[in-house]
Amino acid sequence: DENGDLVINPHEAKIVQLIFYMYLNGSSAQQIADSLTELGCRTKKNNDVWSSSTILQILQNERHCGDVLARKTWTPNYLDHKSRKNNQDRNQYRKVGHHEAIISRDDFIAV
Template sequence: MESGSNTFGRAEFNRMIEDAKKGIIDQVVTKSISRFGRNAEDVLTAVHSLSSHGVHVYFEEQSIDSQSPESELYISIFSGLAQAENLNLSQNIKWGIRKKIEDGSSPIYDRPCYGYQIDETSTFITVPEEATVVRRIFAMYLCGMSVLKIKAALEADRIMSPTGKSNWSKRTIDIILSNKKYCGFSVVKGEKGTYERENHHEPIITLDLFEKVQTTKAERTNVEIGEDGKRHRKSTKYSSQKTSQK
């Protein structure tokens, strides 16, 4: 049988239950309680469901047969232990991943973006042609061009997008303008915060230029929070959709 913390999320397990209801099987033999299901409540529910259709379960590792009077007590104990062990393992894995992110050793930092490629030593290498496009995008934006106009300029010059298409999406340009990797940082956003590594690789633009663009983006945004606490679109000369004036 497959293992998993969510017993009833497994197609094969559900099929077994259905076969039991149809009388196709009369006994289930499984390696251990932990493989039958790591959630104590689900294990007992499944055992009861099978028992109600005349099917008993035998757990080889614990030598427990669901037909025995004391089986429910033992199943509860071993299921609880398996669940606790699984939770502890999960927490240890998460701690290890988070630790590697914090100390900068996580391979997550080695994900390249447009303008870079990775060599055999996992070092970021600048792609000259793409780096030129990145610098141009930042420069155009800071000179007052909207994302829509930058998109039109790139397409007019037949510059291929990061995906190799002739059309650029506004989203792609906005992501480039917001990506701190271009000034030498590597950034990982997690559930408990954002982790950054400075001087991780050769920058394409300066940190000063990046910060100026972020300030400009905040000033140009066409979304504001109203008195009602909701987000509203406002009319600006950079908006692709302007609010009609009454």
């Protein structure tokens, strides 16, 4: 929003909840992607075809259960400004309950 706070987009929240529901009920990432494509749902980048990697990224995103993880990337050399994924190279910080959750923490952990 205008204050920089995370706000739930109701349309996208329904799709995220559907993805978690389908995965917890035994559907694979590819099956979920195929179902969303058939339903005509659009991705965040406005694509009409979903991929299994997109589904897996959604399932692994801690923001859906209300948390925020800081320092996912880091810049080893300030001169070239190239960032790298933080694979335990630097400390990361998780803020639990930072904002309103789309799915429950129990469902996120189960996935």
